[in-house]
Amino acid sequence: MNWIEIFRSGISTGTVLLIAAIGETLTERSGIQNLGVEGMMLVGAMAGFKVAYQSGNVWLGLLAAIAAGGLLSLAHALVTIHFQADQTVSGLSLTFLGTGLALVLGDGLTGMTAPVIPSFTIPLLSQVPYLGPVAFANHNLLVYVGYLLVPLSWYYIHKTRPGLHLRAVGENPAAADTLGVNIYRTRYLYTFIGGCFAGLAGAAISVAIAPGWYSNLTVNGQGWIAVALVIFAHWNPWRVALGGYLFGVLRRFTLDLQGPRLLFGLANPFFFNTNLVFFLQMAPYILTIIALIWGSSAARKKRIGSPAALGVPYQRGERGL
């Protein structure tokens, strides 16, 4: 097995989860849980591919994907922030809505080819032994963007003034309100940003990592895995990155398991009985469940919780202003 290639392409697949999960981290930090990531990613993947295909310009596709994800998220924002609807149900309906929109608008795109995001190798850094060929060789631009997103989003959340406001709104909106932070505006903003990230993550699949439109199989549950990743990562971008890349590598590893006749010197059961492949395909979902169990027990030990106001609507009028 080619380990360098497994890690290299694992990082590439992990980037999709990373982008979506960092967006969702920002949203959840403001107290809004958006379970509609899967739907927003599908709409992003469809819009990105469709616009890239029709215009011949992949950058326009990327912009369309970001806009589409962001616009769709506003439906969730309106319903949960102003109408104070249950965030779980709203997120779920967003997934339905996104899936429906993507299937209807993406009709007839299957089998087409569109321009893709360019890949390149970073000189010098790619020469570093092991790390270079894994992390800096022949990746598409979005992978490198992913590297930058992690420290930037961490710095933004923890070290800047708007980041402080963001955390305050998610932890104690009433207190933030008395200090003059506009709760509604903040929550709208970060729900929108989360949607933009999800749209971008969708396009990262359809015009970069696995180019093409394969109806709802394009995203195939990765949006839900991204939501789980946020919980597993305790709303911390560094842990999101760790989990996302680890996930990508494990996913690629299980795919590669089917190839060789011999596995560690023994007959490879997955090679000789192709039906066992279904168990390999279960791996990402089982891993997600294990990660959630692991993450929740780690959080209990360290007493880390979700943002205190996560999922709780804020109604100012109710306290009589």
Place this chain on the structure above:
Amino acid sequence: MKIPYPVFLKRSQDAPKWMPFVTSVGAVLLAFIISGIVLAATGANPLKVYSYFFKASFGSWGAFSDVIVKATPLLLIGLGCSLAFKMRLWNIGAEGQFFVGAFLASAVVMVPLVNLETTPRWAIVSLMALLGMIGGSLYGFIPGFLKAKLNINEVIITLMLNYIAVLWNNYWIFGKWSEAGFQMTKTFPHSAWLPRLADYAKEIPAFSGMTAHAGILFGLIAAVIVYLIIYRSKWGYKITLIGDNPKAARYAGINIAANTILIFMVSGALAGLAGMTEVSGVVHRLQERISTSYGFSGVIVAWLAKLNPFAVILVSILFGALLVASREIQPSGISFLIQGITLFLIISSDVLLKYEIKWVRPAQETAQ
């Protein structure tokens, strides 16, 4: 202080009794209008599509029988979801529980667990129904246990379990149970079929060709039972209390963890039974595509019915019609789209039940 928007919501004490009905119906109508606009935008004629919808689902008794076939799993799953949602447990895993139920029910025929030649039909079918319910409830136990003991988000767990269940079924139908290399099992013998209307065509000729099966009776009985549980039993009162106010429930000494697991298992059992009715009543074999997202549509059915078991019956027939009609309509995402929009409008309209909307006039604003 300035208010960021010109309306504000005042918690209303009691919305009139007819309000939930009006908002539900209004939401469905509005969903059709909005979907029509989307349809028109994609170049289709929405009126044509809708009249086709209506004809394809209510145009004849045969078509209506098809609607009942589709409504059966939706009814069972919708009831299970209603029960779980009453406790604010988001069981999105009906799809997976459905598949596991279908799997265990099929095991009766495929293993086989009983002698299919000599055992009477009612016994085989009852055993299949029982195993379907056991399968669904065991699969519901997993998220229930993780939620009760570790407080892990049940939405994610149930979703992941959905994917796992589908792959588990694939392992069997592509492998051991495959019929001559096709991705399905052999056809079940007649003794493992739920009775259908067409079976009685000899006595009543009008029934010939009608595929509606006895599964709908399971659904109707389940609706009555779920109604009695929620509205007429002490247990139902506890469930509602846990859902509305978990703190008060804890002070009252209600065991929330045990009820969480139990409700998840009952909810799963209903979805598993739905899986059984589908393999035993409709396709008569286990195959890959036995569900057209029944598990997810069931969520919407429950919500649209405001978790009322008898309303679930009506709504599942409506959604059954939507599924029948959308079978032949391209693009295939239309029914998803309508479902998503409906659900959004429903949850938005809930605000009308909980609050009175007041406009804030500028004068009022300055007075504050």
